[in-house]
Amino acid sequence: MRLTHQALAFIPVRGSGADETTGDLLMAVARTLRRRFATALESYDVTPAQSRALHVITEHGATRPSEIADRLRIAPRSATEVIDALEDRGLVTRGPDPTDRRATRVAATDEGLRLSRLLGEARRAESERHLARLTADDRAELERILRRLLEDGGS
Secondary structure, X not given: OOOOHHHHOOOOOOOOOOOOOHHHHHXXXXXXXXXXXXXXXXXXXXXXXXXXXXXXXXXXXOEXXXXXHHHHOOOHHHHHHHHHHHHHXXXXXXXXXXXXXXXXXXXXXXXXXXXXXXXXXXXXXXXXXXXXXXXXXXXXXXXXXXXXXXXHHHO
């Protein structure tokens, strides 16, 4: 199933209460943030997958489609569809890979760079709105805990 904003609307945000684990709660917060991000992206007519791909391209420079697929953890065919949509909108261009004439690289256009900055700002603003109910100390502690969980690839 393709995970769209509409599909996200049917995923429950909270479990049944007493039987919720810390992992359940963490996933519920992540789903809530994903919904908020998807809603924020709608005004830019960009899907979450397109936004993430554009971020990878602008963050890492000209990138092979296979690298984009790997970084997004999606199938190469899905990455091709996302890149095609970004290219159709003039946000990226495909060009030859200077180290392998059989391969191509995808690079952001000036408009793609501009939109990527706007999308990043929109995501940060949604995160800030969602986390605003926490005190500065709570946010610092949450960040510390999350970074610790992500150390060494989360293993």
